[in-house]
Amino acid sequence: MDRKTIARQSMMAALRMRQTASLPLEEAICVYDLAESLGIEVRFVDIPSLEGMYCPELGPTILLSALRPSGRRVFTCAHELGHHDSQDGSRVDQFAASTSGSKKEPKEFAADCFAGALLMPNMAVHRAFNIRGWNAKECTPEQVFIVANYFGVGYSTLIYHMHSALRILAEPHARDLLRLRPNQAQARALGWHSKDTVWIVDNHWSGRPIDVEVGDLILVRCKSRFQGECLLPSDDVTRGTLLRAHQPGTGRLFSDHDWSAFVRVSRKSFVGRSLFRHLQEGG
Numbered sequence: 001m002d003r004k005t006i007a008r009q010s011m012m013a014a015l016r017m018r019q020t021a022s023l024p025l026e027e028a029i030c031v032y033d034l035a036e037s038l039g040i041e042v043r044f045v046d047i048p049s050l051e052g053m054y055c056p057e058l059g060p061t062i063l064l065s066a067l068r069p070s071g072r073r074v075f076t077c078a079h080e081l082g083h084h085d086s087q088d089g090s091r092v093d094q095f096a097a098s099t100s101g102s103k104k105e106p107k108e109f110a111a112d113c114f115a116g117a118l119l120m121p122n123m124a125v126h127r128a129f130n131i132r133g134w135n136a137k138e139c140t141p142e143q144v145f146i147v148a149n150y151f152g153v154g155y156s157t158l159i160y161h162m163h164s165a166l167r168i169l170a171e172p173h174a175r176d177l178l179r180l181r182p183n184q185a186q187a188r189a190l191g192w193h194s195k196d197t198v199w200i201v202d203n204h205w206s207g208r209p210i211d212v213e214v215g216d217l218i219l220v221r222c223k224s225r226f227q228g229e230c231l232l233p234s235d236d237v238t239r240g241t242l243l244r245a246h247q248p249g250t251g252r253l254f255s256d257h258d259w260s261a262f263v264r265v266s267r268k269s270f271v272g273r274s275l276f277r278h279l280q281e282g283g
């Protein structure tokens with residue numbers, strides 16, 4: 001089967017999985033919640049050589065390395081769901097085994113296409129830009145960074161997907177965007193440099209909770225208040241209000257204009273079953 005057919009079939013399979021789980025096609029999702037809702041156990045493990053693993057025996061399970069950045073864990077989980085959907089059998093994805101799309105073996109290429117379409121369907125990507133009044137074709141690094149935050153994926157992952165799979169970005173523009181490292185794009189979006197992970201949130205955020213780790217910052221770009229104990233006010237900055245995730249738990253952000261979103265804070269590099277990542281130590 002040629003790559004184009006594999007890509008198209010994987011995309012259709014991913015959209016079917018969203019529909020089976022009653023998830024709309026125009027919003028971001030939490031991939032760990034999706035897996036658990038399909039009866040697949042997701043566990044974070046601290047094995048440095050591992051990227052992810054799918055084991056169908058003894059009840060389907062996905063293992064993910066807790067040592068990777070959060071965007072990468074999300075994408076790998078979606079990739080392992082692709083192996084599950086294709087009934088590929090046990091698969092081990094090693095860290096640093098990443099080769100470019102054209103060299104990957106067909107099952108790995110298919111799982112990557114599946115992951116992209118599952119996390120970032122065409123409709124959802126267009127909507128994320130349009131609803132903010134941005135032109136996806138001519139997007140700036142700041143805009144890509146904010147939309148990647150919303151989908152929970154890495155900055156360059158969104159660019160590759162918008163270029164190769166969705167054909168929204170022309171190659172020269174994608175190349176220009178990729179010249180910036182993710183922390184440089186973050187600095188542009190924030191207006192200042194931060195060594196911490198900063199999640200930029202606005203009142204268009206919908207479809208999935210705002211999932212962060214202890215130590216992360218959340219920049220809320222609209223007037224809002226927070227209910228819960230997992231976040232603490234950090235600073236008022238020119239582009240919004242800054243909150244710091246200081247302990248595991250859940251809470252809720254409200255704006256004055258009928259918008260709200262759940263916030264879930266997990267332990268840093270949490271090891272254990274994904275369902276328990278927001279519980280406090282011993283909870």
Ligand SMILES: [Zn+2]
Binds near residue numbers: 107111
């Ligand atoms: Zn794989």
